[in-house]
Amino acid sequence: xxxxxxxxxxxxxxxxxxxxxxxxxxxxxxxxxAIDSPQAFTAKILQQLTKNNIVNSxxxxxxxxxxxxxxxxxxxxxxxxEVLDGDSIYTGCGLGLKQCNDKKPCPLHFKFVAIREELKxxxxxxxxxxxVNDMELxxxxxxx
Amino acid sequence: xxxxxxxxxxxxxxxxxxxxxxxxxxxxxxxxxAIDSPQAFTAKILQQLTKNNIVNSxxxxxxxxxxxxxxxxxxxxxxxxEVLDGDSIYTGCGLGLKQCNDKKPCPLHFKFVAIREELKxxxxxxxxxxxVNDMELxxxxxxx
DNA sequence: ATAATAAAAGATATCATTGTCTTTTATGTT
DNA sequence: AACATAAAAGACAATGATATCTTTTATTAT
Numbered sequence: 001x002x003x004x005x006x007x008x009x010x011x012x013x014x015x016x017x018x019x020x021x022x023x024x025x026x027x028x029x030x031x032x033x034a035i036d037s038p039q040a041f042t043a044k045i046l047q048q049l050t051k052n053n054i055v056n057s058x059x060x061x062x063x064x065x066x067x068x069x070x071x072x073x074x075x076x077x078x079x080x081x082e083v084l085d086g087d088s089i090y091t092g093c094g095l096g097l098k099q100c101n102d103k104k105p106c107p108l109h110f111k112f113v114a115i116r117e118e119l120k121x122x123x124x125x126x127x128x129x130x131x132v133n134d135m136e137l138x139x140x141x142x143x144x
Numbered sequence: 145x146x147x148x149x150x151x152x153x154x155x156x157x158x159x160x161x162x163x164x165x166x167x168x169x170x171x172x173x174x175x176x177x178a179i180d181s182p183q184a185f186t187a188k189i190l191q192q193l194t195k196n197n198i199v200n201s202x203x204x205x206x207x208x209x210x211x212x213x214x215x216x217x218x219x220x221x222x223x224x225x226e227v228l229d230g231d232s233i234y235t236g237c238g239l240g241l242k243q244c245n246d247k248k249p250c251p252l253h254f255k256f257v258a259i260r261e262e263l264k265x266x267x268x269x270x271x272x273x274x275x276v277n278d279m280e281l282x283x284x285x286x287x288x
Numbered sequence: 289a290t291a292a293t294a295a296a297a298g299a300t301a302t303c304a305t306t307g308t309c310t311t312t313t314a315t316g317t318t
Numbered sequence: 319a320a321c322a323t324a325a326a327a328g329a330c331a332a333t334g335a336t337a338t339c340t341t342t343t344a345t346t347a348t
Contacts, residue, residue, distance in 0.1 A: 001145065001233075004336060014251055027294065041194030041337050047296060060345025061293045077252075089145075092202030099288050107158055107275045107284040111266050115259065122255050131251045140251040141249075144242050148306060171324065185307050191326060204315030205323045 007083040009045045011035040011142045013080055016055055016065050017072050017132045025064035036143035045084065048072055052083045072132060078123035150228040154191045155286045157178040157224055160209050161197055161216050162274045169208035181288035189228065196227045216276060222267035234264055 002010070028046065032039040046065060054075065057065050066073070075080040080121045081089065093100035102109070110132045130141045134140055159178050162238065163170045176183040190209060194201045198219065201209050211219070221274070225233065237244035238256040246253070278284055 001236070001240055002240075004240065007238075010252075011239050011250075018259060028292095038337055040339070043295075044337090050295085057295060058345080059293085059295045059343075060175050061347070063294050066296090092145070093150075094145055095286070096146075096148065097285075106285055106286065107278055108154075108157075108270075109284075111178060112271065115263050119259050119264065122259060122292095126252075126255065130216070134251055139344070140249055140253075141241070142250065144241060173324090182307060183308070188327095190305090194325085201325060202315080203313075203323085203325045205325050207315070209325090212299065249345075 002081065002089075003085050005041075005045050005048075008035065008037045009043055009049060009082055009084045010077065011065070012042060012046060012047065012065075013055060013128065014131050014135065015142055017067050017128045018135050019073070020066040021069060021132050025058065025062070025066040027064045031065065034142065049080070049082060054080055054083060062082065067128070069129070072129040073127060075128045076124050077126045077128075077131075078120070081123060090116060090121055145206050146225065146233075147229050149185075149189050149192075152181045152223055152260070153193060153228045154221065154224055155181065156186060156209075157193065157199060157211070157272065158189060158275050158279065159286055161211050161272045164210040165213060165216070165276050169206070169210040171208045175209065178286065181263055190250070192227060198224055198227060208257075211272070213273070216273040217271060219272045220268050221270045221275075225242065225267060234260060257273065 008068050012035055015031055016026055018121075026034075028039060031037075031046070032042045036070050046055065047059070049055045050065070052136050055065050055067050093106055094108045095106045096142070100106045100109055156175050156179055159175055160170055170178075172183060172187050175190070176186045177188075190199065193199045193259070194209075199209050199211050201207070237250055238252045239250045243252050244250045244253055246261075
């Protein structure tokens with residue numbers, strides 16, 4: 001479904017959100033340990049997320065990554081996925097055709113559109129804050 | 145969503161089904177031209193589909209690939225996808241966790257399960273014959 | 289100012305998927 | 319039997335995603 005980059009990116013963002021909600025910035029090392037991801041690779045992904053204003057970062061001692069609580073209210077999963085995987089998940093044809101739309105569809109097109117629309121809605125309607133609140137329930141996890 | 149192998153495999157199977165329905169076997173060359181796929185790579189995929197009894201093949205002159213009409217009634221897309229991509233599409237965690245289930249879920253688990261269930265139903269309830277019949281409408285296409 | 293910390297940036301390596309090429313096997317035709 | 323056709327099988331190559339390593343830049347504390 002998502003690329004590895006996107007999977008790590010989503011997990012990292014959720015963890016950063018969780019910690020930011022508690023008022024603490026987190027370092028790369030802390031993040032990659034918390035979500036069980038390759039550190040250097042995670043660094044690259046965080047760079048992309050920072051460039052695209054999904055997360056904030058501060059260099060130097062006591063620096064790290066964080067997200068403002070206000071931003072968490074409006075940040076939805078769709079934005080994160082688009083930064084890391086582009087919009088292929090929304091527009092791509094299930095059978096891999098370059099041209100596939102309502103006018104010139106592949107045989108699976110209409111069946112796919114329906115499912116994709118739901119995925120889209122789910123990603124757009126789920127904010128980071130919602131997930132961060134869920135995480136407090138202690139049933140959900142981000143590693144292994 | 146699906147791997148390239150699976151995309152080509154689905155397109156090839158639909159084309160073979162379509163032609164078999166008209167009573168003609170098709171060669172590798174014909175298939176790869178009809179669905180606009182790399183020929184040698186398509187050959188490998190067809191080998192897998194043949195081994196797994198998704199399609200039939202006959203060697204030698206006037207040989208080629210075909211599917212019995214009876215088989216098309218019961219062959220669903222899920223079976224093809226499982227041969228080429230395994231069951232990761234059904235069981236894999238959206239965030240890439242190795243362990244993610246109702247008992248120990250990732251924060252997206254329940255939202256994902258709902259969508260995946262629909263995808264699963266769609267693939268299981270769509271038979272090749274349905275698609276082959278749709279193809280006769282002449283609105284659907286398998287290339288570019 | 290110097291040293292320490294931590295992210296950013298750039299270069300490089302590894303791996304799985306995708307894709308190609310060559311040889312072999314099976315089958316039908318002359 | 320010899321030849322032509324077409325899939326099967328095996329070896330090999332290219333590509334993109336994944337992952338690592340090193341150097342640079344920014345910031346803080348001493």
